[in-house]
Amino acid sequence: MPQTITLHRRHAALLLGALVGAMACGAPLGAHAQDKFPSKPITLVVPQAAGGANDAIARVLAQRLSEQMGQSVVVDNRPGAGGTLATAGLARAKHDGYTLLVTADSAHVIGPALYKNAGFDAVKDFEPVAPIATAGYVLVAHPSFPAKNVAELITLAKASPGKYSIASAGNGTLNHLIGEMLQKAAGIQLQHIPYKGSAAAATDVVGGQVPLSVQSLPSAIAFIKAGKLKVLGVVNEKRVAALPDAPTIGETLKGFGQAPWYAMFAPAGTPAPVVAQLQAEVAKALDHKDVVDKLAAVGCEPFKGTPAQLGALVRDDLVRWQRVVKETGATVD
Structure with missing residues (x-):
């Protein structure tokens, strides 16, 4: 009996010591399950081939984000079907912030208007993170x-x-x-x-x-x-x-003009704090002179905004491009 009490007291002392130690270090309970983001490399999926505007923009951004966040940020080109294949795949990716979509308006809002089954819902399947740039x-x-x-x-x-x-x-x-x-x-x-x-x-x-x-x-x-x-x-x-x-x-043709945009999205369900952190990091990167200069060198300009503003842009452009596809009779055949 005394031995049992002694063991219980030892266990209680060990537990109390662990709690005090964690509090002293500022570590919350369950810290192992809530590692600081990012704790491993991040992949930026580009649904177009290397050499295009989206690829160039993503690589400029990846380099700067890697320096800011202290983690490797790599670009993964996955072209095909006007960008819809990779976009559909990203919609089903793990929603932890480590696999992100850096895409053009063409893939995100034009594809759904052109393809009978693009394989994704541009609004429901993604968390808007941040606009990145516009391109000439x-x-x-x-x-x-x-x-x-x-x-x-x-x-x-x-x-x-x-x-x-x-x-x-x-x-x-x-x-x-x-x-x-x-x-x-x-x-x-x-x-x-x-x-x-x-x-x-x-x-x-x-x-x-x-x-x-x-x-x-x-x-x-x-x-x-x-x-x-x-x-x-x-x-x-x-x-x-x-x-x-x-x-x-x-x-020459009055009223003709487009402002192509590029932006970052995460799979739906990505935690709000992660989305907020990513948006802040993108905004910080777009303020950096080196990023601005590199974008300008290839005919692009920074395009800053909040997740809510990007979400509104997506919804508006979905309607606009559906109208354009209908008026032009464009097909993917």
């Missing part, structure tokens, strides 16, 4: 192409409907949809040729296999500066800082 987009041509601007292109295309081809990064991509919108707005007919990524499309325009393409500036700016591609018009609503002398398409 341009209509480019091989230097030998006879048109020097959008007005001359329209004249050529109207004289020979379907004669000229336009390359895109693939069916359902933003490049594809912008090309369809251009044809609709200008009343012209071009032959769409989808590629597996922006880089492949740009390479074939440089090589003269295809005369035209809509490209993000990260994909095309090196070719433009080298004189291997010429800009017929800027897709964005305003002229872009990287090409201040290049006119917008809207200067």
Whole structure:
């Protein structure tokens, strides 16, 4: 009997000592189950091929986040089906903040409008984390192409409907949809040729296999500066800082203009404190001069916002792109 009491007292003393020690160190009960985030590497899934705008933006961000958070942040390119395959896969990923989606509006809000079954719900399957950047987009041509601007292109295309081809990064991509919108707005007919990524499309325009393409500036700016591609018009609503002398398409076709965006999302159910921390880290990164300079070098600009603001943007753009798809008759066939 006395031995039993002694054991109980020892157990109580050990437990009390552990509690006092934990309190002294500021460690909450169950700390082992609540490790500080992040406690291991983070993966940024990019649903497009390497070499495009989203890839360039993700890599700039990954480098800075790794430095800020003290953990490796890696980019994993998973292209296919206009970005919908990887996006659908991410929707089913573990919702712990370690596997995140860095995506373009094309994959997130255009894909669901184009595909009968995109495999994900852009609103219900994801937690909006933060906007990241907007990118410059341009209509480019091989230097030998006879048109020097959008007005001359329209004249050529109207004289020979379907004669000229336009390359895109693939069916359902933003490049594809912008090309369809251009044809609709200008009343012209071009032959769409989808590629597996922006880089492949740009390479074939440089090589003269295809005369035209809509490209993000990260994909095309090196070719433009080298004189291997010429800009017929800027897709964005305003002229872009990287090409201040290049006119917008809207200067010829009134009302035409897009502001492509890129953002970070997490699988639905990711804890709110993790989402809040990630948003704060992205905002901090976008304030860093090195990040701003690197984005500017490829024709992009920081685009800051809260999870709520990003969620509202997604909902608004889903409606807008559904209308665009219907009006243009764009398909992924």
